[in-house]
Amino acid sequence: MSGDKEGPAPLLDRADERVTHETGIGGAIRAFFDRVRSGELGALPVVVGLAIIWTVFQSLNSVFLSSNNLVNLLFDSSTVGIISLGIVCILMVGEIDLSVGSVSGFASAVVGVLWVNEGLPVWLAIIAAVAAGGLIGSLYALLFNRFGMPSFVSTLSGLLAVLGLQLYILGQSGSINLPYGSAMVNFGQSLFMPHVVAYAIAALAGILAFVTGYRTATRRQAAGLSSQSLNKLLFRAIIVVVVLEALAIYLNQDRGVPWMFGLFVGLVVALNYALTRTTWGRWVTAVGGNREAARRAGINVRLIYSSAFILCSMLAALGGVLASARLASASQQAGTGDVNLDAIAAAVIGGTSLFGGRGSAYSALLGIIVIQSIASGLTLLDLSSSLRYMITGGVLAIAVIVDSLARRSRVSHGRA
């Protein structure tokens, strides 16, 4: 044992003398580079990619990084981003949902019909739309669990069937305008956090990060396990606060932080907690990694699949509702075109594996910002959507290549 080196008694998880552990700030930086070299990239590729994309577009058009444009970017990111969150759920169990675009369009049609045409209260219409999404998801789950229908096929047929449903309930008119000035349309277009609230939330995020980190560290210390030093925790919390406050100040020069983006980030944080800190998330990851092993561990695998399908469709429906609020209309075009692939590409670009068992809720946030940045930059340059599709396709390909190379590197470094 290496007790002579580390003082009286080695920590429970540091007793193996074959493993070196970096300490101090220099050590932390060395450990970071080691991790990157061995393929444990985390969010690094997306952040680097985002930096490149922003630099290029900013040099081509100085409006790109203006507060005004960034606020619009956050609005546009929120709707597809929420759909992409659902995709993260379904990718985690190693399945796919190709119908999220149709489901989002259908949900917006449900809100339009129930709220505007039938005169139901708006909250009831929204609940009905999200519940309809849940129903579609449970149908996929039924097809998958009872009939062994591959999700690729069931959701592909769902893509058509739900689109048909959307056209059917919209009827002859083809589009329903949602009333301007209503709470829902305001939420989608012009509802911003008061400046103070934005600053407070940014500060709170840092404080929360520090408090939870500190509590874990003291508990680990009490249990005789290695723990993060107070300095490191403090340092990280300060970085978080500084970055978020700077962002808030910059956005507040224009209209501020949209509440819709706040809702999106709130959902990201909630899903991240659910995936990493609850039994459900652990089981979702296990099923995505090795379905049979999960079953033999006594996990109800079917229930986990069902929860992923239902959650995915419900989030898609919620994203569709918000998209209709953003456009102030529910039309036949809602949810068609690139919504589907943008949502899936965002999750993959953000670093969620297509093969299950590996991913994070934050990948939806990062990935959708990449995609919307490209869209926004090209719109500012007055370039057609043909170029946008090509560039987004290229970025998706690069993201998957980076992921595959990193995986290969992880395998050869024994970190897979």
Added chain:
Amino acid sequence: MMDKVQAPVAAGELVLSLRGISKHFGAVSALTEIDLDVQAGEVVALVGDNGAGKSTLIKILAGVHQASAGTMTFRGQTVTLADPSASLALGIATVFQDLALCENLDVVANIFLGKELHPLQLDEVAMEMRAWTLLRELSARIPSVRQPVNALSGGQRQTVAIARSLLLEPKLILLDEPTAALGVAQTAEVLDLIERVRDRGLGVVMISHNMEDVRAVADRIVVLRLGRNNGVFYPDASNQELVSAITGASDNAVSRRSGRRRAQTAPAQEAQP
């Protein structure tokens, strides 16, 4: 009814009793009319050639497969194991031949898979502590329990799988080739562990191809051949007896081979003065 199943085991109590267990996969009869008894504080070794049905029997006991016919009695109660969780709930823990680990999860997550502490706010500290304690008991050499299982060697993975089976204080442990991937010291540790588990009054069923290991720890050796019972032996049985029960003939590949070796070495010894 469950109280009796959950109560602590008494020494010598009949933990598990199988009568006439059969399993068909389509036209293939993997198991035919198998009888098996396991008492508390007893190690039963299950031996047989490839395709004898050993792993199938283990999987039936683990709830992975369901028997086509026959009755299973666990601590005096007739039970049916519809799925793996039913088996785990009774207190039957299994180490599968393929280990059944989730390679993308770390060691702690694998050990606690399906039995996590604090479902809504996972207690990682307590789980990590318990994981280290379990691995310590097995004298395991695992550098970090926060590594994904993917990064571990075969022997380390096997240790993790065994540690997992011990987590819930089971009444009966099923081990499918527990020493297949282990080194010399680790094999000894696992055999020690099996004895410790037995001395704690648990029933152990172990599959192994290694006759030395079997003889070292088993109290009884049950031979399966082509899916049928083919005799019960005790550790003092000779290798010859065991091998002929396993292969089904006194004239078999093993005896022919040892006969050849004797024939080869005998003239060599005669040649020396």
